[in-house]
Amino acid sequence: MxxxxxxxxxxxxxxxxxxxxxxxxxxxxxxxxxxxxxxxxxxxxxxxxxxxxxxxxxxxxxxxxxxxxxxxxxxxxxxxxxxxxxxxxxxxxxxxxxxxxxxxxxxxxxxxxxxxxxxxxxxxxxxxxxxxxxxxxxxxxxxxxxxxxxxxxxxxxPLREPPTEVCAGGIQQIRNYFDQLQHGLGQEDKRVKTMFLGASLAGKSTICRSLKQGQSKLVPKEERTVGIEISEFQMEDFTFLFWDFAGQLEYYMTHHVFITPQALVILVVNLHMYQTNDKIFKELVGFWINNLSMRVPNSVVLPVGTHVDCCQEQEVAEKTCDIMARITAMLAERKSTLAHFIDNLEGSEEPKFYVDQWERVFPLPHRLKNSSGCASVSYVLPLFQILNLVAVNCTDHRDIRKLKAIILKHVKNEELFPEVVRVLPPVYRQVEAAIVDIAQSEEMAEHVSKLSQCEHLASLDRELLQDILRYLHRIGLVVWYEEIKHLENTVFLQPTFLITMFKVSVGIRTISVEPKFCSFAGLLSLPSHLSFSSHAAPGAAPTRPAAREHFCGDTDWRTCHHQRQGQLGVDLQVKGNAVPPGCACLGEAPALFGREVGCL
Ligand SMILES: Nc1nc2c(ncn2[C@@H]2O[C@H](COP(=O)(O)OP(=O)(O)OP(=O)(O)O)[C@@H](O)[C@H]2O)c(=O)[nH]1
Ligand SMILES: [Mg+2]
Structure with missing residues (x-):
């Protein structure tokens, strides 16, 4: 030049x-x-x-x-x-x-x-x-x-119109959404996905059922949760989608697939079992906080301590403070590690790339009011918020009512849940209702449903149906791995079905086929164009023979575990032109169902 x-x-x-x-x-x-x-x-x-x-x-x-x-x-x-x-x-x-x-x-x-x-x-x-x-x-x-x-x-x-889940679908989905809004008035949908997490026998299902019934509903010990139980529950004008996760560690690997952002996490701790030492804290609390903060950093976590009736008053206060102090210390340590990490990034040659990250990771510190009088307990990591622990005696309906009121107060707090309100075109609600109907219908257990041929959905444009399914997937009502080529036409209308499959592939000590899984049991008696079997790669959890026999029998379903750099992936395959019950097909039935279903 x-x-x-x-x-x-x-x-x-x-x-x-x-x-x-x-x-x-x-x-x-x-x-x-x-x-x-x-x-x-x-x-x-x-x-x-x-x-x-x-x-x-x-x-x-x-x-x-x-x-x-x-x-x-x-x-x-x-x-x-x-x-x-x-x-x-x-x-x-x-x-x-x-x-x-x-x-x-x-x-x-x-x-x-x-x-x-x-x-x-x-x-x-x-x-x-x-x-x-x-x-x-x-x-x-x-x-x-x-x-x-x-x-x-x-x-x-904190988008409501269109909701974040619609925006995530891209410009065309946003355009379609606005087109639909022109055809009918937008309806406000207030929905909170609520995940119950915590160690086994902490009292998750008890809280979940008691909240739904508005009274103490102790779950018998022998009714331990298998995989995940999903239910819907209305409190005032909020719809809560309750995901009650099994606490047993064997299931934990499967949970990762279903733990989604923007949720209220109720972290349940058995205060009677809790002891104020590092080991027990890590087991009953730290493990869950750690995983949540890494996987879903924008969740709101409400710790709930159960079995208060089995503890002394002083003991409850001490344990509550201990748990919250340890959580605070844990998150502070994580914050300082991140600060150090980002410092290094900022000092690098291309600082421009990292400024955004810094801002996202360290927004202004923000403390919530502490009503219990303990040392400061509400600690805010970026978008990851821990609320004050609520101690409850699940045998007492007054405590259940108190917990209900606290949950409602939190979800109404726009700072905590800015995206709880979503404005939806009427057709979104109609498709959701139709899908719930299909998922509950008897025929589901028998054969695959073709959504595009269902009475209520037949008149819908395919692109619009896909938009709505995408939205329902993002809010956790259905599961649709559309980015996986072999699953692009398959929608899981009952997400619990996947748990059942994972359960078989991961290997669990005792598995019983309960009535709610009979659709899956039915699948096993289908002819041999479906195949299922297991083998584990080195390092992966071995499938226990009893479980294999129980579930797989002579069928040749095929799964394969593979452990890559600490991540356990699961491959599921169904051969032939069949899709398992519990799923629906968008159009033509897929020739092969599933490769990589998810990284656990
Ligand atoms: N006394 C007393 N018992 C409780 C309380 N909360 C739960 N339980 C009992 O504790 C046991 C375990 O409760 P669950 O609700 O099944 O526990 P979970 O966390 O769902 O357990 P998993 O499904 O195995 O993960 C049951 O026998 C409940 O009846 C409580 O506050 N007080
Ligand atoms: Mg349970």
Whole structure:
């Protein structure tokens, strides 16, 4: 490149990132030929005079100190790229984009935006729009009306309309959602997935059943949970989807597949069994907290201590404080390890990539009120929140009522559960109801259901049906591994079915076929085009002969375990044109069902 050309380029492109600038230098403002200006990571709050740069095509203002949107930008009519990530902007004034008809890339991640101005739709050429980690509840439907938008990212917002689970389906799913909303009024759906976790015999099922029945409902010892029990429960206008997990460790491997984000986790601890030492803490509490904080960092965990009636009053208070203090210490240690890790990343050559991570991992510390008077107990890791432990005597209905009220209070707290309300087009609810009907119908146990032929769903466009199934998968009502080629047409209408399969493949000491699993038992008597058998790779848990015999008999179902770097994957295969009962087929029955069902 000749020196003259180089100089010309320099005039067109200026990089002033990381200069601690508080005002724009005059030399920059006087360069009206400037096309690209990078002011990333400075201390700017205003950019007075920038309208003079009328040829500017790219303007980067990320990681500055803007509280107000720099409105002068509206004069930069040539602008094609605007980045304002990591500022503190709350409001974008109406009309500010009305002259920016050439804008193609707009990034507003990590601000505090509560709403987007409707005229965003005037950005007819907008191809890429990032607005992650703001406070948006609603997206303007006009944004999705044109065809130009190719990339849209809005995760980390408490979205209701459309809900996060719909946004996760991409631009087309959002468009379809808004189309459906035009056909009928949106209905508010308040749903909380609630997972009961904790060691065996902690009292999970007892709490779960007592809450549902509104009175003490002690589960007999011999009725231990097998896999997971799923049920629905209404409290006021909230629908709780209860997932009661078995506490036995053998099942734990299977739980990973079903533990999903944005849930209320009720971590149940038997206070009578609990002892104030490290070993017991790790066994009964630490193990679960650790796994949850790593796998589902945005869950809200409510520790519940049971068997209060078997303890002294003083003992309950001491154990409660001990548990909470140890959880706090555990999370503090984790936070400091992360801080150290991120420090190292920030010191690396490409710090730009890691700033976002830092912000996500360490938002402002936030303490919730402590009603019990113990040392501070509510400790907040990023998006992972531990609430005060509630101690209950499950034999006393007053304690059950108290727990119910506490759960309701928490789910109504928008800070804790910002996404609990979802606005849905009526068709979403209709499909859900139809699926619940199919899943409960007698025929399900006999043969595979073709959703697209079901009376209530037959008139639905396939794409819309898929959208809704995707949504139902994300909220945990069905399981659909559409990204797995051989499972793309198979929807598990009863997620417990999968547990039964995993249970066989992982190997469990005693397995009994209960009535609720009779559809699976029925499967075993199907002809040999279904095959199932087990073999374990080195290091994987061996399948116990008794279980194999009981479940597999002479059938040749095939599973294969493989242990890779500490992760146990399970392969399930069904040969022939069959799908097991408990599943539904979207269209043509798949020739082969399943390869990698999930990494446990
Ligand atoms: N006295 C007393 N017994 C309780 C209390 N909570 C639960 N139990 C009993 O403790 C035993 C275990 O309760 P479950 O609810 O089955 O425990 P779980 O955590 O679901 O156990 P798994 O399904 O094996 O994981 C049962 O016999 C319950 O009746 C309580 O607060 N007080
Ligand atoms: Mg149980």
């Amino acid at each position: 000749c020196p003259g050309q180089e100089q010309e380029d320099r005039l067109r492109e200026v990089n002033l990132s990381t200069q601690r600038l508080r005002v724009l230098p005059l030399t920059v403002l006087s360069n009206s030929t400037l096309e690209s200006l990078d002011l990333d990571r400075n201390k700017l709050r205003r950019i007075t005079g920038i309208s003079k740069l009328c040829n500017l095509k790219s303007l980067i203002l990320s990681k500055n100190e803007f509280v107000d949107f720099p409105s002068e930008i509206q004069s930069l009519v040539c602008l094609e790229r605007l980045e304002l990530n990591q500022n503190q902007i709350r409001i974008i004034p109406e009309g500010v984009f009305s002259h920016l008809s050439r804008l193609k890339h707009l990034r507003l991640n990590n601000n505090r935006l509560c709403a987007l101005p409707r005229p965003v739709l005037q950005l007819a050429r907008l191809q890429e729009f990032h607005v992650q980690n703001n406070a948006l509840r609603q997206l303007p439907r006009e944004l999705f009306q044109g065809q130009s938008l190719k990339m849209f990212k809005a995760s980390g917002n």
